């Protein structure tokens with residue numbers, strides 16, 4: 001378990017990597033970070049494809065976390081008003097993979113972006129709150145995604161995919 005935050009960039013938002021089974025360790029190493037509760041089946045069941053539930057309530061505005069579902073990293077961003085506005089201000093037809101922001105989030109829960117955190121170029125893991133659009137940056141070949149996870153610059157051909165998920169309460173989602 002690591003974080004992509006670095007001491008030399010104190011303004012960068014924390015980007016938390018949370019693996020199933022590592023919840024206790026996360027809570028122990030970083031009290032400033034949210035305690036992520038994944039009330040899920042055991043790891044082998046999750047790896048086999050079981051849905052997972054994620055409690056969103058500890059995730060502060062402007063913060064991103066990463067959980068794993070079916071072995072894939074899932075980024076969950078609690079977007080700020082500014083990030084939402086930026087995502088919605090862009091002319092959709094100008095995008096490499098045109099998709100409006102409201103088609104990528106759940107109605108009534110626009111502050112939450114949930115995407116599969118695998119670069120659509122060659123599969124690297126992008127970094128949150130990096131790049132020119134305050135979204136995600138893939139360091140492998142320089143793809144830049146915006147606050148909606150849409151590709152804006154670089155060689156990646158498509159937006160970060162949105163996994164199947166639903167809100168089971170105002171502060172909890174089920175992925176899968």
Ligand code: FES
Nearest residue numbers: 119121122138141
């Ligand atoms: S794998 Fe992300 S830019 Fe190539």
